[in-house]
Amino acid sequence: MPGEKKRIVFICDASGTMINRLSLLHEELLQHVAALPEDHSYNILFFGDRGDFRALDRWKMVAPGAESRIATKQFLERITPWGTTNPIPAIEHAIKFRPDVIHFFSDGEFNSQAEYASVIEAFAAAHRDHATIVNTYLFESLDLDAETTMKKIAKDNKGTLKSISPAGFRSP
Known part of the structure; x- marks a missing residue:
């Protein structure tokens, strides 16, 4: 189908603040991956601090299937979970895959290592270079700047924001 979004990258927060939320995130990722049609491809990146991130495959997208x-x-x-929160290296790496859609999962509390404006700009670069849609998934946070930032990332990149509570996903 023309215009279908087939290249999907999941960028996920694995910083220390996610310790009680990681199992819920893992479940959601497995559901997303299981639902992907065979003609799609995906990758998953987790970020912490010090510019460190972990990828399902650092070099290429992965085809859906049993294996x-x-x-x-x-x-x-x-x-x-490890360290504090710096998503920028993972975002920059994800852009190299030229995804049609990025799903960004975080509590949005990354101001200890990366300014909110820097994270917004990193996603803007993905949208400029390839018109990548960015959907954000905000885990419950008391930080209003985090919520504002996650909303802006989604809005600026033609995506949607979903809030995540301990009971599961809900729309804002």
Whole structure:
């Protein structure tokens, strides 16, 4: 189907503030991956601090299927929260895959290592270069700047924002 968004990248927060939220995130990722049609491709990147990120595959997109679902599950089982929050290196790496859609999962509390404006600009570069849609998924946060930033990222990149509570996903 022309115009269909087939290249999907999930960028996920694995910083220390996500310790009680990671299992919910893993479940949601597995559901997303299981629902992908065979003609799509995906990748998953988790970020922490010091510019460190972990990728399902650092070099290429992954085709959906039984084997990749197993590899994804094993990858997710190895992810544990680490450090503070700096999503910019993961965003910059994700852009190299030229995704049609990025799903960005975070509590949005990345101002300790990256300014909110810098994160917004990193996503803007993806949208400028390839018109990438960015959907944001905000885990409950008391930081109003985090919520404002996640909303702006979604709006500026033709995406949507969904809020995530301990009970699961809900629209704002």
